[in-house]
Amino acid sequence: xxxDKVREYFRKYGMEDRIQEFEVSSATVALAxxxxxxxxxxxxxxxxxxxxxxxxxxxxAGDVKIDNAKYKKKFGTKAKMLSPDKVTLLxxxxxxxxCPFAVNQGVKVYLDESIKRFExxxxxxxxxxxxxxLTIEEMExxxxxxxxxxxxxxx
Numbered sequence: 054x055x056x057d058k059v060r061e062y063f064r065k066y067g068m069e070d071r072i073q074e075f076e077v078s079s080a081t082v083a084l085a086x087x088x089x090x091x092x093x094x095x096x097x098x099x100x101x102x103x104x105x106x107x108x109x110x111x112x113x114a115g116d117v118k119i120d121n122a123k124y125k126k127k128f129g130t131k132a133k134m135l136s137p138d139k140v141t142l143l144x145x146x147x148x149x150x151x152c153p154f155a156v157n158q159g160v161k162v163y164l165d166e167s168i169k170r171f172e173x174x175x176x177x178x179x180x181x182x183x184x185x186x187l188t189i190e191e192m193e194x195x196x197x198x199x200x201x202x203x204x205x206x207x208x
Contacts, residue, residue, distance in 0.1 A: 055146040055155070055179030062155040063178075063185070066195065072178045072185050080149030080181035082115035089175055089184060096184075097174035097192070099151045101135040101144055104128050108135060108143035108160045112153050112176060112196065114167035117205035124204040132204075149181030153196035162196050166203040 056074070063069040079085035086093040096115035101108060109128075111119075124132040137148045145157040153162040153176065168174050168189060175184040176192070187195065 055150055056183055057179075058145070058155040059152060059179035059183075063195070068185075068195075072183060074180070075182045075184075078149070078181050079177065079184055085175065085177070085184060086115065088182070091175065095171050095174050097168055097176040097187075099153055099176060101140045101151060102128075103133050103135055103139075104130055104161075108139075108157075110144065110151070110153055110156065110160060110162045111165055111202065111204060112162065112168065112192065112198075113165040113205045114170065114174070116208055117165070117167045118208045120204060120206040123206070127202055127204050146177075146179050147181070150177045150179045150183065152177040152179055153192075153198065155179065162198045163200060163202045163204075164192060164196060164198050165205045166201055167205045168192065169201075 060069045075088040079088045082093050082096045085096045094114050094116035100111045119132045141147045
């Protein structure tokens with residue numbers, strides 16, 4: 054299971070105990086916020102796209118959506134989300150548990166400016182009933198990100 058890959062990934066940093074697993078689904082922003090008892094905007098959703106034939110991930114706040122003009126300016130192509138089967142195949146996590154940790158080789162991760170508003174955010178951990186609370190600095194460190202982007206707008 055993908056959560057086991059993520060747990061193993063965080064074990065290298067002595068952080069696997071910080072992963073939270075829920076009895077209920079956290080597969081959407083609303084469900085994750087409910088499971089965690091936090092504001093939906095603090096859910097760090099990981100969106101999957103195809104750019105130049107390769108999967109990329111954009112980690113964004115729960116209350117934003119892709120701004121097509123900004124996305125095209127940054128990546129040189131229209132925002133085209135991956136289908137659920139392609140997400141699992143190319144990224145290594147299924148929809149509902151996609152996160153920027155322990156992803157398949159070659160997947161580039163970008164952090165959207167929208168998460169910088171918060172001290173901590175809650176990304177998933179590879180399953181549809183998991184999350185971890187991370188500071189923005191920890192997101193930068195553990196997401197193995199390519200850099201910050203500004204490709205979203207308030208929903």
